[in-house]
Amino acid sequence: MSATPVRVALLGCGSVGSQVVRLLREQSADLEARVGAPVELVGVAVRRLDARREVEVPEGLLTTDAAGLVASGVDVVVEVIGGIEPARSLILSALEHGASVVTANKALLAEDGATLFAAADKAGRDLYFEASVAGAIPILRPLRESLAGDRVRRVLGIVNGTTNFILDKMDTSGAGFTEALEEAQALGYAEADPTADVEGFDAAAKAAILASLAFHTRVVATDVHREGISEVSAADVASARQMGSVVKLLAICDLVEGPDGPAVSARVHPAMIPRSHPLASVREAYNAVFVESDAAGQLMFYGPGAGGSPTASAVLGDLVTVARNRLQDVRGVGESTYADLGVLPMGATTTRYHVAIDVEDKAGVLAAVAQEFAKQDVSIQTVRQQGRGEDAQLVVVSHRATDEALSATVAALREMSEVREVTSVMRVEGDSE
Amino acid sequence: MSATPVRVALLGCGSVGSQVVRLLREQSADLEARVGAPVELVGVAVRRLDARREVEVPEGLLTTDAAGLVASGVDVVVEVIGGIEPARSLILSALEHGASVVTANKALLAEDGATLFAAADKAGRDLYFEASVAGAIPILRPLRESLAGDRVRRVLGIVNGTTNFILDKMDTSGAGFTEALEEAQALGYAEADPTADVEGFDAAAKAAILASLAFHTRVVATDVHREGISEVSAADVASARQMGSVVKLLAICDLVEGPDGPAVSARVHPAMIPRSHPLASVREAYNAVFVESDAAGQLMFYGPGAGGSPTASAVLGDLVTVARNRLQDVRGVGESTYADLGVLPMGATTTRYHVAIDVEDKAGVLAAVAQEFAKQDVSIQTVRQQGRGEDAQLVVVSHRATDEALSATVAALREMSEVREVTSVMRVEGDSE
Numbered sequence: 098m099s100a101t102p103v104r105v106a107l108l109g110c111g112s113v114g115s116q117v118v119r120l121l122r123e124q125s126a127d128l129e130a131r132v133g134a135p136v137e138l139v140g141v142a143v144r145r146l147d148a149r150r151e152v153e154v155p156e157g158l159l160t161t162d163a164a165g166l167v168a169s170g171v172d173v174v175v176e177v178i179g180g181i182e183p184a185r186s187l188i189l190s191a192l193e194h195g196a197s198v199v200t201a202n203k204a205l206l207a208e209d210g211a212t213l214f215a216a217a218d219k220a221g222r223d224l225y226f227e228a229s230v231a232g233a234i235p236i237l238r239p240l241r242e243s244l245a246g247d248r249v250r251r252v253l254g255i256v257n258g259t260t261n262f263i264l265d266k267m268d269t270s271g272a273g274f275t276e277a278l279e280e281a282q283a284l285g286y287a288e289a290d291p292t293a294d295v296e297g298f299d300a301a302a303k304a305a306i307l308a309s310l311a312f313h314t315r316v317v318a319t320d321v322h323r324e325g326i327s328e329v330s331a332a333d334v335a336s337a338r339q340m341g342s343v344v345k346l347l348a349i350c351d352l353v354e355g356p357d358g359p360a361v362s363a364r365v366h367p368a369m370i371p372r373s374h375p376l377a378s379v380r381e382a383y384n385a386v387f388v389e390s391d392a393a394g395q396l397m398f399y400g401p402g403a404g405g406s407p408t409a410s411a412v413l414g415d416l417v418t419v420a421r422n423r424l425q426d427v428r429g430v431g432e433s434t435y436a437d438l439g440v441l442p443m444g445a446t447t448t449r450y451h452v453a454i455d456v457e458d459k460a461g462v463l464a465a466v467a468q469e470f471a472k473q474d475v476s477i478q479t480v481r482q483q484g485r486g487e488d489a490q491l492v493v494v495s496h497r498a499t500d501e502a503l504s505a506t507v508a509a510l511r512e513m514s515e516v517r518e519v520t521s522v523m524r525v526e527g528d529s530e
Numbered sequence: 531m532s533a534t535p536v537r538v539a540l541l542g543c544g545s546v547g548s549q550v551v552r553l554l555r556e557q558s559a560d561l562e563a564r565v566g567a568p569v570e571l572v573g574v575a576v577r578r579l580d581a582r583r584e585v586e587v588p589e590g591l592l593t594t595d596a597a598g599l600v601a602s603g604v605d606v607v608v609e610v611i612g613g614i615e616p617a618r619s620l621i622l623s624a625l626e627h628g629a630s631v632v633t634a635n636k637a638l639l640a641e642d643g644a645t646l647f648a649a650a651d652k653a654g655r656d657l658y659f660e661a662s663v664a665g666a667i668p669i670l671r672p673l674r675e676s677l678a679g680d681r682v683r684r685v686l687g688i689v690n691g692t693t694n695f696i697l698d699k700m701d702t703s704g705a706g707f708t709e710a711l712e713e714a715q716a717l718g719y720a721e722a723d724p725t726a727d728v729e730g731f732d733a734a735a736k737a738a739i740l741a742s743l744a745f746h747t748r749v750v751a752t753d754v755h756r757e758g759i760s761e762v763s764a765a766d767v768a769s770a771r772q773m774g775s776v777v778k779l780l781a782i783c784d785l786v787e788g789p790d791g792p793a794v795s796a797r798v799h800p801a802m803i804p805r806s807h808p809l810a811s812v813r814e815a816y817n818a819v820f821v822e823s824d825a826a827g828q829l830m831f832y833g834p835g836a837g838g839s840p841t842a843s844a845v846l847g848d849l850v851t852v853a854r855n856r857l858q859d860v861r862g863v864g865e866s867t868y869a870d871l872g873v874l875p876m877g878a879t880t881t882r883y884h885v886a887i888d889v890e891d892k893a894g895v896l897a898a899v900a901q902e903f904a905k906q907d908v909s910i911q912t913v914r915q916q917g918r919g920e921d922a923q924l925v926v927v928s929h930r931a932t933d934e935a936l937s938a939t940v941a942a943l944r945e946m947s948e949v950r951e952v953t954s955v956m957r958v959e960g961d962s963e
Contacts, residue, residue: 120680130868233829234829235671235829243671243844392666393833399808406825411676425861
């Protein structure tokens with residue numbers, strides 16, 4: 098047991114930061130025992146000293162000089178500001194000044210992780226970020242360490258609580274997207290500007306981080322095909338229900354066989370999954386991540402995906418690890434990109450489509466529709482036809498094909514004279530086909 | 531990248547060991563990249579050289595001299611023999627000779643972990659054991675590391691696949707215990723002598739390991755209250771079904787307020803849990819572990835709880851970590867028992883009971899039964915009464931009370947003249963009461 102404390106600087110004191118302050122205080126005896134030295138909070142950088150906070154920060158710790166704090170020779174810097182700047186500059190400065198870093202900043206990691214990891218390597222310090230994906234759920238450490246002797250094939254997750262809350266509302270109440278979003282905003286599950294969540298930017302950043310760790314390859318946010326949920330309609334949700342499925346916004350990272358050998362596919366989009374799939378029962382703002390690997394098989398990790406206190410739990414877990422490493426003067430597991438696989442574009446990724454079409458109810462329509470699938474070499478798994486007065490509805494579920502072929506098929510269907518409207522197009526995931 | 535290989539000795543080449551051999555070979559390039567040095571299998575100790583194996587072990591590696599192998603100066607010893615001896619002596623010798631150890635041996639850890647951890651401390655080497663609990667599911671590392679900044683309150687898990695398979699069969703088919711056990715044996719889910727599984731010894735060892743890690747306190751197998759499933763009847767399972775519940779064998783580790791302050795309670799017994807609880811949907815031989823902590827809230831970890839290949843995945847994950855540590859000449863997280871809490875006896879632990887009773891159908895019986903609960907200061911949550919000809923059936927679910935008071939109540943009920951038979955007694959877990 099060392100008597101010299103591990104000195105910690107905190108950047109940001111919002112919903113996560115204030116819970117970090119609280120846990121550092123409430124758990125201080127336990128943290129000391131687990132780290133092997135006292136953990137001392139020596140400064141908290143904030144934008145405004147007089148802002149209302151959820152926690153009382155001890156006298157003298159608050160400062161608006163974040164740059165001065167990270168350069169003051171602390172042992173660990175915890176960054177929970179979020180966003181690209183000034184977070185990036187502060188983390189880089191912290192590493193240059195010899196601090197280890199714990200961050201929850203998914204956007205920065207997914208945009209420019211390479212710069213951060215290079216700086217950590219150069220400084221010989223740790224850069225840990227469990228809190229950046231799926232809040233309190235331990236998922237990065239299992240991927241990096243527990244599965245280090247295995248080959249991960251797929252990571253399939255619900256990693257954005259806001260969109261899951263909205264889709265869950267739409268499923269249970271029949272509400273449309275706008276109505277469900279408003280309820281999420283009223284309850285504090287969605288922000289006033291919900292773009293980052295509903296358009297899938299947040300989930301895409303997390304998918305990039307998950308794919309990087311799972312496949313030992315650098316994957317950035319722009320490598321991830323991204324579609325949000327703002328176009329998901331009540332009709333899509335109802336159509337899923339008829340199929341015994343539910344619509345979820347999924348982050349999907351696959352190890353695939355590309356034209357030049359193994360490659361990574363990473364995508365975020367809404368998809369129908371069968372209600373019997375474990376991810377289907379993930380309700381409200383919870384998160385869950387499925388991992389499939391060669392030897393372990395299917396694993397699932399479930400828990401609260403956001404919130405100040407759960408995210409702070411993940412931050413503190415990392416803090417204990419990097420503090421222990423400091424005391425031993427070693428580094429934990431760093432970035433691993435040795436596999437250096439290519440990233441497959443979405444068009445070349447194989448998926449399955451569910452397509453609902455309003456057509457004229459006359460002979461030959463089904464054959465004509467089937468012909469459009471065949472032209473793109475897409476084979477059909479099931480067709481359900483329901484007459485409705487002069488119209489009929491066709492619901493087609495395809496077998497696996499490239500996304501390019503599938504979307505070309507849908508475009509061709511829209512041009513058909515017999516097709517009144519393509520009412521729902523949604524990818525299908527999570528069943529064995 | 532080091533050119534000097536990490537030299538690994540394997541003890542045991544059964545269903546787990548043979549998969550370790552296979553993965554070491556198939557993943558050798560990845561393992562080298564992840565560890566930072568080649569990982570070389572230098573010997574495999576077996577009882578009989580000519581036994582049939584699932585894997586071809588390279589010429590010259592097999593030996594019956596396990597003692598010689600562990601003393602030969604290898605870097606890491608992987609022990610997958612199981613049982614107390616010779617596993618304990620071999621692990622102690624390995625540590626004395628400077629090797630780090632990876633083991634899947636739950637029975638040994640739960641019986642005499644203290645001796646092993648002391649030897650690891652003395653040698654300054656790692657002792658890792660992720661594979662000892664819940665197969666491939668990363669649960670020990672998250673408890674030890676990811677949640678190191680949090681306070682764990684409860685670990686509630688299905689950690690024995692054999693008993694879960696049997697109970698699942700009983701639930702879905704209405705089979706009795708004996709019939710379901712025979713099916714499990716025929717399918718290879720249960721051993722010819724199923725005692726360790728069905729009487730809860732295996733789950734109790736895992737509960738001891740989980741409680742030790744969760745509460746930073748040494749908990750051994752005999753500290754764990756243990757009841758198996760051989761007394762679970764078709765009537766119990768049917769009674770659970772009527773309640774909207776299902777019977778599962780649970781390992782339950784709680785941080786509780788004892789008479790002298792915080793204490794640990796650890797127990798393994800069948801219990802009814804509501805079908806809406808995530809653990810209720812854990813089918814067949816799968817495992818799942820719920821963790822509740824102050825800051826993170828509820829987390830769940832799910833996956834295959836046994837099997838050669840999943841268990842080997844967990845072994846290899848540990849192997850990568852201890853190999854990396856060897857290269858850096860450091861130790862990972864060791865035993866943590868600083869909290870040193872007392873272990874509460876089962877009688878003092880609070881639980882809830884579901885009791886089904888056949889009684890004479892006459893006035894005053896319900897009052898008399900309720901009186902027996904009141905005598906022990908146990909309050910009743912619900913009573914359901916069903917007339918059946920001359921008899922009636924009462925189903926009583928209690929509020930929380932000490933197990934002592936609850937079992938005394940049941941004993942008193944059995945003595946009542948109005949009671950023909952107590953047909954089902956089962957604890958209730960997993961609902962919010």
